[in-house]
Amino acid sequence: MKKALLTGAALLASVVSATAQAERDYISIVGSSTVYPFSTVVAERFGKASNFRTPKVESTGSGGGLKLFCSGVGDATPDITNASRRIKESEIELCAKNGVKDIVEVTIGFDxxxxxxxxxxxxxxxxxxxxxxxxxxxxxxxxxxxxxxxxxxxxxxxxxxxxxxxxxxxxxxxxxxxxxxxxxxxxxxxxxxxxxxxxxxxxxxxxxxxxxxxxxxxxxxxxxxxxxxxxxxxxxxxxxxxxxxxxxxxxxxxxxxxxxxxxxxxxxxxxxxxxxxxxxxRSLYFYVKKAHVGVIPGIQEYLNEFTSERAMGEDGYLADKGMIPLTEDAYKQQVKIAKGLIPLNAK
The missing domain is CATH 3.40.190.10 (Periplasmic binding protein-like II)
Structure with missing residues (x-):
């Protein structure tokens, strides 16, 4: 009997998987107007160089983006939100209340x-x-x-x-x-x-x-x-x-x-x-919903492109767009977080 019962987390994952694969085959990104140009250029390059669809990037403001991001898990909610400030404790609590528990924070540079x-x-x-x-x-x-x-x-x-x-x-x-x-x-x-x-x-x-x-x-x-x-x-x-x-x-x-x-x-x-x-x-960030990785196609690959040396490096194309790069040590740490999908609470 116990084996037949799905845990809350497993049930949630199955619902996400079924709806996301049926309804959405592109990455949904919202958030900061400051990070928007950087996210957009990464999305465009990613769409051209990969077999995945170009992610949809919307400028909603950091607060508006985090509100959407924290509204729940599933294809009707964003996969990633950009932010020109760090996520607030109250927003982490809102996420948790709505089932968004493993949030991956990546610092992308300075502005x-x-x-x-x-x-x-x-x-x-x-x-x-x-x-x-x-x-x-x-x-x-x-x-x-x-x-x-x-x-x-x-x-x-x-x-x-x-x-x-x-x-x-x-x-x-x-x-x-x-x-x-x-x-x-x-x-x-x-x-x-x-x-x-x-x-x-x-x-x-x-x-x-x-x-x-x-x-x-x-x-x-x-x-x-x-x-x-x-x-x-x-x-x-x-x-x-x-x-x-x-x-x-x-x-x-x-x-x-x-x-x-x-x-x-x-x-x-x-x-x-x-x-x-x-x-x-100030520092600039994006936040990833770990529950969507492997469900919505291309999220990990998009993270790999964003955190690549050619994008986020000292001489990368994001620096050409006006983003101030991280120090070498800080950059390596963010690559590790993005590749390992290390959640905020595990840092």
Whole structure:
């Protein structure tokens, strides 16, 4: 009798196998708009060089992608999700709740978040503290007291006399974006932490500290421009007074149209991001549903292509697209994870 009963895991696997083989013969990839160009070029090369269909890659934002990825197991759910930030504990819990238990995390490289404007406009030199004061919903009162007030600043000059007397107008990603999360943590929180009484708040009330530092104003100075970074580039070209927030790869691909601001004395260059000198840089990832490997055709082979020396290596085609490669040791570790399908909880 016991032998006749399928375990929950085996039953799930049989359902995945039956539905996936019947319904889908291509890899489904969702997630980060920043990782999208890298994933797309790998998918295209993989489709041309192999006997598998070209994977379908969709740009949904890191948060949106992880939500889809964690919605369950089976052909109606994505096999892989790209992310420009690390998966959150709450997302791992959501995955587990919906039967997605063996998640393979692969770090693919680094990216810098650029604060850019039109190449025809004057170059901007700014600090993370300036960014916080310009874009935060709540900022310290101008009378020098340790009191937080709704952001009163209208122009960059109001924030810092050394900055231009131009209206604060910044186009950036929505809450579902990993770029938004990383910008809030690395730029906004980095600048906010330079104000002593707010920095002290982190020890006494971390939730309030995060809300103060990462909360973006909603009065029109910060404009959510969706998940399409190319659209932000187009809007900056049309409006030389505006600034935009997006990944380094989009800056590099559009260097004839837009320029990156100097942040805390460092330009967003390949070398500055690779060395860690540029202060607003982050790791890029993709996550694989191990239960789908061997069921949806080509997943392991796609991972092999993505983590190959010709793609992710120092002189690989992803570096040509603007991705900052990992160090040699870190790269070898990611190859090992991808080939062995080593889950997050087994690292």
């Amino acid at each position: 810098g978040i650029t604060f850019a404007n039109s190449a025809k406009a004057p170059h901007m030199t700014i600090t993370r503290k300036d960014m916080y004061l310009a874009l935060a919903k709540m900022v310290p009162a101008t009378d020098g007291s340790e009191k937080l007030v709704p952001n009163p600043y209208k122009t960059w000059k109001d924030v810092n006399p050394a900055l231009p007397a131009k209206k604060i107008e910044v186009l950036g990603p929505p809450p579902t974006s990993g770029t938004r999360d990383a910008f809030a943590e690395l730029a906004m929180e980095g600048g906010c932490s330079e104000i002593p009484f707010i920095k002290a708040m982190k020890k006494t009330d971390e939730k309030k500290f995060q809300a103060v530092c990462q909360g973006l104003r909603e009065d029109g100075a910060y404009i959510e421009a969706g998940e399409n970074d190319n659209l932000i580039v187009q809007k900056l070209v049309a409006n030389p007074d505006a600034f935009g927030i997006f990944g380094f790869s989009f800056l590099e691909q559009n260097s004839d149209k837009v320029q990156g601001s100097t942040v805390d004395g460092k330009l967003p260059t390949f070398d500055n991001i690779a060395s860690g000198d540029y202060p607003v840089s």
